[in-house]
Amino acid sequence: MVIVESAGITDVGRKRKGNEDALLLDDDLRLYVVADGMGGHQAGEVASSLVVETIRDYMKRFKEDGDMEALADYHEIFSKEANRLLSCIHMANQSVHHASYSKEMYRGMGSTVSAVYFSHETLMAANVGDSPIYLVHDGSIDLLSVPHTVMAEQAALDPEGAKRLGGQFRHMLTRAMGIEETVEADICEIECFKGDILVISSDGLSDKVSPEEILGVVNKERPDRACRLLVDLANERGGDDNVTVIVLKIQKVRHEKGGIIGLISRIGQGLSNFPLKKNI
Amino acid sequence: MPTLTLKFKKKTVEKYHLKKGEALTIGRMENNDVVIENLAVSGRHAKIDSVDDGFLLTDLKSKNGSFVNKQLVSSHWLKHGDAIDIGKHTLVFACEEGEPRPDDAPAVGMDQTMVMDTAKHREMMAKSPAKMEPQMPEKEEPIGVLSFLAGGEGEVELSKKLARIGKKPSSDIVVRGLMVGQTAATISKRPNGYYLSYVEGISKPKVNGETVKKSVMLKEFDVIEIGSVKMQFVYK
Numbered sequence: 001m002v003i004v005e006s007a008g009i010t011d012v013g014r015k016r017k018g019n020e021d022a023l024l025l026d027d028d029l030r031l032y033v034v035a036d037g038m039g040g041h042q043a044g045e046v047a048s049s050l051v052v053e054t055i056r057d058y059m060k061r062f063k064e065d066g067d068m069e070a071l072a073d074y075h076e077i078f079s080k081e082a083n084r085l086l087s088c089i090h091m092a093n094q095s096v097h098h099a100s101y102s103k104e105m106y107r108g109m110g111s112t113v114s115a116v117y118f119s120h121e122t123l124m125a126a127n128v129g130d131s132p133i134y135l136v137h138d139g140s141i142d143l144l145s146v147p148h149t150v151m152a153e154q155a156a157l158d159p160e161g162a163k164r165l166g167g168q169f170r171h172m173l174t175r176a177m178g179i180e181e182t183v184e185a186d187i188c189e190i191e192c193f194k195g196d197i198l199v200i201s202s203d204g205l206s207d208k209v210s211p212e213e214i215l216g217v218v219n220k221e222r223p224d225r226a227c228r229l230l231v232d233l234a235n236e237r238g239g240d241d242n243v244t245v246i247v248l249k250i251q252k253v254r255h256e257k258g259g260i261i262g263l264i265s266r267i268g269q270g271l272s273n274f275p276l277k278k279n280i
Numbered sequence: 281m282p283t284l285t286l287k288f289k290k291k292t293v294e295k296y297h298l299k300k301g302e303a304l305t306i307g308r309m310e311n312n313d314v315v316i317e318n319l320a321v322s323g324r325h326a327k328i329d330s331v332d333d334g335f336l337l338t339d340l341k342s343k344n345g346s347f348v349n350k351q352l353v354s355s356h357w358l359k360h361g362d363a364i365d366i367g368k369h370t371l372v373f374a375c376e377e378g379e380p381r382p383d384d385a386p387a388v389g390m391d392q393t394m395v396m397d398t399a400k401h402r403e404m405m406a407k408s409p410a411k412m413e414p415q416m417p418e419k420e421e422p423i424g425v426l427s428f429l430a431g432g433e434g435e436v437e438l439s440k441k442l443a444r445i446g447k448k449p450s451s452d453i454v455v456r457g458l459m460v461g462q463t464a465a466t467i468s469k470r471p472n473g474y475y476l477s478y479v480e481g482i483s484k485p486k487v488n489g490e491t492v493k494k495s496v497m498l499k500e501f502d503v504i505e506i507g508s509v510k511m512q513f514v515y516k
Contacts, residue, residue: 038394077440110395121479122442122466138494146471176395189442190468191477193494255463255480 001254002118002192006032007223008246011231013204014239020044021202021244022052022111029059030118032246034131036202038176039100039109047096047111051177054092055115059084081119082189085126089113089177089185093128096178110176113185114145114200116248121255123198126187129176132206134214135190136197141215144198146186148175171203198248201230204241208234223247281379282335282358284328285372286314293369298335304328306366307340320344320367328358335373337364422515424467424474424498426453431509437516438474443467445506446481457507459483464506467498474498474513483507 006027012019020037022045033055037048062084073090074083092113100106112129125133127145130152135144146152150172175183197218205214209230217233218226226247234243284296284304296314298304306314307325316325322342329336338355339346347365348356356362364371427435436443436453443452446463455464461481468475477495478484485492486505498504502513 079440079442082441121463143471171394173395179395186471187441188468188470190470190475191466191479191495193477255461 001120001252002030002123002250003252003254004030004118005223005249005251006246007227008032008034008200008244009227009231010202010244011235011239011242013242014235016240016242018042018045019242020048021204021242022048023244023246024052024056025246026056026059029056029063031056031059031115032117032198032200032248033113033115034200034202034244034246035111035113035177036129036131036204036242036244037109037111039106041105043100043106043109044111046099046106047109047178050096050099051092051111051113054095055088055113058088058091059117062088078187079119079122079124079189081117081122082124082126082187085115085117085124086185086187089115089126089128090182093177093183094181097181100178108179110173110178112173112202113177116198116200116246118192121191121253122189123192124187124189125198126185128183128185129173130171131200131202134199134201134211136199136215136218137193139215139219141211143211144188144190148173148186150174192250192253194250194253196250198246198250200246200248202242202244204239204243205230205234205245207241208237208239208243218247218249223249282360282373282375284314284364285374286316287370287372288368298328298330300330300333302330306371314371316366316369318367318369321369325366326364334358342366424469425514425516426467426504426511427514429503429510429512431455431507432511436511438467438469441469444479445485445509446479453509453511455507455509457483460507465492472497476504 006025008023008025010019010021010023022035024031024033033052035048035051037044039047096111100109112131114127114131114133116133117124125144127133128148130147130149132143133145135142151170153174177183199214199218214230217229221229227245230245231243281300282298284298285292286294304313305324305327306312307323308316308321309323324340325342326337326339326346335358336355337358339353344367345352348362358373360375362373424438425435440452443466444463445451445453445455445465447455447460448462451463459482461479463479464481465479465485466477475495475497476485476487476492478492487496487502498513500515504511504513
């Protein structure tokens with residue numbers, strides 16, 4: 001069992017009129033999502049909230065109905081939980097895609113998605129687009145998400161060539177939710193440890209605040225205060241975009257023990273339940 | 281289309297119209313588009329090329345140089361209001377009212393996120409210098425493999441995102457031993473590589489002889505020991 005302290009904020013920023021970001025903090029489902037929408041006439045807001053709501057609804061159904069694992073696209077290389085999360089992302093992609101054809105003004109809308117989901121012992125980080133998911137472990141900060149931008153993908157193939165690409169490619173996504181009929185998310189599943197911290201954000205934060213600065217803030221502060229400080233920092237530096245951030249702190253990881261060790265520890269726990277009286 | 285206004289001592293001498301797709305030359309000789317009869321001006325002094333939606337000024341290794349806004353330049357992307365000094369003459373580059381100005385507003389807002397359409401993306405990737413090399417359509421990721429040194433035979437491909445090693449029969453690699461946990465360790469595939477993490481049990485995994493208490497990133501040829509099993513991590 002993983003015990004998590006969570007907090008999250010979404011802020012319109014200083015320059016934009018509306019907030020196209022959406023976030024989900026669900027301690028019950030142990031699901032945390034950031035979506036950054038795009039598209040004019042409020043379509044960006046529609047896309048990002050549709051992504052967040054669809055993922056939540058399907059995860060809830062998985063939880064309540066137990067094993068409804070008749071997933072059409074079940075992949076052996078992922079765990080059961082990872083398959084669930086991926087299929088929720090597929091559903092969300094489809095609902096945005098369908099909605100974009102329902103109204104003229106929604107045409108072409110899309111969204112990023114970055115989700116963290118805890119199973120009993122591991123955590124899964126999945127993403128489409130460029131909203132980062134950072135893992136802070138043992139004093140260092142690493143990206144768990146894969147940025148789907150022209151710039152990042154070019155850099156992976158040819159670092160020199162990527163430098164020659166103009167600034168307009170920095171925010172040019174190669175994948176997003178709702179643009180095509182299907183979408184492929186990147187996912188990783190890892191073991192987590194007490195003291196690990198996860199940060200999910202929109203590019204409104206990552207454009208203004210470096211990973212090292214994020215590390216500095218989340219290491220010092222509790223999640224709720226860390227979120228506030230990070231959003232304020234992005235706004236002080238211009239707040240050009242909507243800013244969303246979720247901070248998750250792992251308080252405890254308890255493994256379900258089996259075998260002889262489990263037996264001993266269960267006996268130990270059992271004993272401690274009885275108050276030992278010395279002089280009867 | 282933008283205009284070039286030739287001035288001498290603040291008086292307008294001539295006005296030229298730049299055309300998209302057409303180059304314009306500046307110099308003392310008669311065959312230039314802009315002729316400046318002054319000994320300070322080289323025969324072929326400079327040229328302006330039309331590139332995409334912009335105009336690029338290039339000095340043609342002139343004797344006295346070309347200056348844009350008092351700065352010596354060898355080449356310069358022209359912006360509305362730029363003053364090009366050649367000898368004692370000045371050429372002012374100006375865009376017409378209401379026409380898009382180069383550099384003023386890039387076609388795509390810098391902070392506006394948008395999705396590249398796939399066809400355009402492929403076309404661009406195809407044009408990029410990286411593609412000079414043999415085609416790399418999907419970047420072929422190297423896959424991690426554990427090959428047994430002791431306690432087993434052959435090798436195990438780490439094709440799963442999370443592989444479990446332990447006593448539990450459902451583990452991807454089953455390891456025996458009293459002190460070994462049901463799930464002693466896991467190996468996760470992350471964007472930047474494979475990570476081995478300790479999970480449970482008295483016997484902790486070792487990488488290159490060092491006990492792993494939490495998690496470590498695996499490097500090629502690392503030796504992993506869990507209970508009686510010894511494996512080497514390699515890329516395939």
